[in-house]
C-alpha cells in the first residue's frame with residue numbers, strides 16, 4: 361500500500377529535486393512530527409496526503425527559484441529568513457532541500473515556536489536552522505532572501521519585511537492567484553509615493569506561476585526586489 365511519504369517521494373522526483381536518502385529521512389520525520397502534533401496544536405488545516413501535497417510539495421516547488429536567487433545574490437551569504445513560519449512552512453522543507461543554506465524561522469506564537477524547536481531537533485536540523493520566537497517588528501538582521509507563505513497581505517508587511525532584506529536581496533512570497541497579487545502590488549506602488557513601502561525607489565516585481573505535483577490549483581511566487 362502506498363504511504364503518504366511514497367506520494368511525497370514521487371512529487372519530489374517530479375519536481376526534479378534529487379533528494380538523497382538522508383534528505384528523504386529528514387522530510388519523512390518532519391511529516392511524522394506534523395501528523396503527530398497536528399491534532400494537539402492545529403498546525404495545518406489538512407490531513408494525510410493533503411499535508412504532503414498542500415504543504416510539503418507546495419513549499420518545495422520554489423526550490424529551483426530560491427537556489428538561483430541565492431546563487432545570484434550580491435551579498436554572497438547563503439541565508440534565508442522565513443517569516444510567520446508557523447509549523448515551519450515553507451522553511452523546514454526548504455532547509456531540508458538546500459543543505460548548504462542557513463535558515464532563520466521567525467514565529468511569534470510560543471506553542472508553534474516550541475513545535476519548531478522540537479521538529480528541528482528530530483530532523484537533525486537544529487545546527488543549521490535557527491528559531492526566533494518574536495514579532496517580525498522586533499527582529500534585527502539582514503538576509504539575501506526572505507520567504508513567507510500564508511502570512512499577511514503584502515501591503516501590510518512590506519515595510520517590516522523590507523528591514524530584514526539585504527541591499528540587492530529578494531522577497532519571495534508564496535501566493536495563490538496572480539490577480540490577487542496584482543491588487544496587492546498596486547497598493548504597494550501607492551505606498552511608495554508616500555514613503556511607506558520600505559523602499560524609496562519602489563519595488564520591482566516578478567510573478568512566476570508554479571506547478572505543484574498532484575494539485576489542481578494555481579500557485580504564484582511573487583518576487584520583490586528594490587527598484
Ligand SMILES: C[S@@+](CC[C@H](N)C(=O)[O-])C[C@H]1O[C@@H](n2cnc3c(N)ncnc32)[C@H](O)[C@@H]1O
Nearest residue numbers: 444445446449450467468469494495496509510
Ligand atoms: C497562517 S499562519 C501560516 C504559517 C505558515 N507560514 C504556513 O504557510 O503554513 C501565519 C503565522 O504567522 C505568525 N505571525 C503572524 N503575524 C506575525 C508577526 N507579526 N510576527 C511573527 N509571526 C507572525 C502566526 O503566529 C502564524 O503562525
